[in-house]
Amino acid sequence: MKHTSLIKKLSVVLAAAMLMGMTACGGTEKPSEASTETVTEAATENVTESATEAGTVSGDDVIIEPLPKPYYEHSELEDVTAISDNKFSCKYEGVSHEFILYLPDTDRCVPVVLMLHGYGESAEKFRDTSHFEEDALPEGYAVCYVTGAPNPYDATSSNGWNSGIAADGNDDVAFLFALTDYLRLNYNIDDEKLYAVGFSNGAFMIHRLAVEAGYMFTGLVSVAGKMPESIWEKRDLPDSTYTNFFQVTGSKDDVVPLNSSGTAKYAKDPAIEDVISYWVERAGIENPPEESWYNTKSLLSKYQKGRSTVIWNLLIDGGRHSWPDEKIIKININKLILEFFNEIV
Numbered sequence: 001m002k003h004t005s006l007i008k009k010l011s012v013v014l015a016a017a018m019l020m021g022m023t024a025c026g027g028t029e030k031p032s033e034a035s036t037e038t039v040t041e042a043a044t045e046n047v048t049e050s051a052t053e054a055g056t057v058s059g060d061d062v063i064i065e066p067l068p069k070p071y072y073e074h075s076e077l078e079d080v081t082a083i084s085d086n087k088f089s090c091k092y093e094g095v096s097h098e099f100i101l102y103l104p105d106t107d108r109c110v111p112v113v114l115m116l117h118g119y120g121e122s123a124e125k126f127r128d129t130s131h132f133e134e135d136a137l138p139e140g141y142a143v144c145y146v147t148g149a150p151n152p153y154d155a156t157s158s159n160g161w162n163s164g165i166a167a168d169g170n171d172d173v174a175f176l177f178a179l180t181d182y183l184r185l186n187y188n189i190d191d192e193k194l195y196a197v198g199f200s201n202g203a204f205m206i207h208r209l210a211v212e213a214g215y216m217f218t219g220l221v222s223v224a225g226k227m228p229e230s231i232w233e234k235r236d237l238p239d240s241t242y243t244n245f246f247q248v249t250g251s252k253d254d255v256v257p258l259n260s261s262g263t264a265k266y267a268k269d270p271a272i273e274d275v276i277s278y279w280v281e282r283a284g285i286e287n288p289p290e291e292s293w294y295n296t297k298s299l300l301s302k303y304q305k306g307r308s309t310v311i312w313n314l315l316i317d318g319g320r321h322s323w324p325d326e327k328i329i330k331i332n333i334n335k336l337i338l339e340f341f342n343e344i345v
Contacts, residue, residue, distance in 0.1 A: 074174035077182045087123075090182075092175040098123055098147040099179065102133040103187065104140050111193030111218070111341070112142040112183055114176065116202030118224075120158040123147040126199065129323050135334040141341070142189060146179065148172065148202075163204035164231045172205060173213055180216070195341055197221040199323055200255070207231055207275070214241035219310070219344050221246040221337050224321050226256045232270045235278065245279050246312040246340045247272060248333065250319020260315070276303075276313045283309045295330050307345040 078091040087100045100123045104110055113136060117126035123145035127133065133143040151157040151169045162169035176196075183189050194217050198206035203225020210220050211231050220243055234240055249256050249272055257267035264271030280303045289301040297317035304310050314336070316329050324333040 074171075074177045074181075077178040080182065090179075092178050093171065095149045095152070095170050095175070097149060097175065097179075100124065100127060100145040101183070101187075102137055102143045104137045104142060106140065107188065108140075109188050109190040110140055110142045111195060112144055112180070112189050113341075114180070114194075114196040115143060115145040116161060116196060116198035116205050117145070117148065117159070118200030118202055119160040122159055126202070130199070130334065132197065132334050132337075135332075135338060139338050139342070141195075141338070142183075142187070144179070144183065146176070160201045161198075161205035162208075163201060164208045164228045165204065173209065176209070177213070177216070193218050195219045195221070197223065197337060198225055199223045200225065200321065204228055210242055210245055210279075211235050211240050214243035217243045219244040219246065219341055221248070221340065223248040223323060223333070224250065224253055224256060226269050226272060227275045229269045232275070242279060242282055244310040244340075244344050245276075246310075246314070246337065247276055248314045248316065248324065250316045250321065250324075252318055253321045255321045276311065279311050283311060285309060285311065289313075298329065298331065300336075304343075307343060310340065310344050312340055 075093060078093075080088055080090045082088055083098070086102060087098065089096065089098050091097070113132070115123070115126055115130070115132060117123065127145045133145075136143050148159045148161045149170055150159060151162070151166060153166075153168050162172045180189075180194055184191055196206060196209060196217060198204070198221070200223075203222035204227075206220050206222040206225055207227035208231050209217065211227075211234055214220070222245070225247070249258065251258070251261060254263065257264035257269050257271045259271040259273045264273075283303075283305060285303045285305045287304075289303045292300045292302070294300065295317070298319075299315050299317075301313045301315075302310070303312070314331075316324060316331070319329060324331060326332050
């Protein structure tokens, strides 16, 4: 699936900043507040109510389109502070986060992969578990491990992501948008190649991103993740979106509802097979999947429409609710995820 250009995705202010000489990869130079204000005013003068309703507004050099919620509602990342060479602290709307950024050794624009940890964990923990950067950097991908935050309405909660299971919580969709804005503006990040990988609670968040913000991502990967019922109920709303998607599930995962194991029968969240079938149908993929067997029992199903729309589903025989261990399952999950990314145009 090809995505809209950055000008069409970003807010008027960011589009104005692009017009002030920033490259398509972001850049290290930010325009001055005065220059940004001037261009923003010039651009917004062309935005009329009738044109906005029509869907496209033309200025002299910029096209401004109504932006899908919740994208245009997010604020800027605050108080970004270097803790070490590649570790940073930051805040979003007063909520503290950390992130660890790894960049490949190149001057070219590079894609970036956000890594979202499981509940109660952190950026460091997910890095030490997955070591995704070790495989991704040689392939030319930047990798950003991100630490979530406790639920402000639950004093007993730990670091996690507001995947939509709880009624209230942190605005993590907006936070991740703010973080990607920061990365694009300050590093050589390719504006058209944004990916995210999540595990467990981080993978629940991946499902929320797919429905509410899929237009922002080139590809999303859920490892041991389910789609919360509240997000499933939003899937057909007019402003719902989708993107290329890769689901990884263990056949003995007791958290992700499965028709194959019978656990979906007693779950309020949808069976993961139904979620995959929904994405395949919505993408308009009519061809049967290309199937590959690992160790005779683990099955990878590739649903694809050329290389523009890619839906993969891996069912790991005997796998449980954990990050897949190559020594046990005989599958290098990092390399398979990168293969999925590389398959997408």
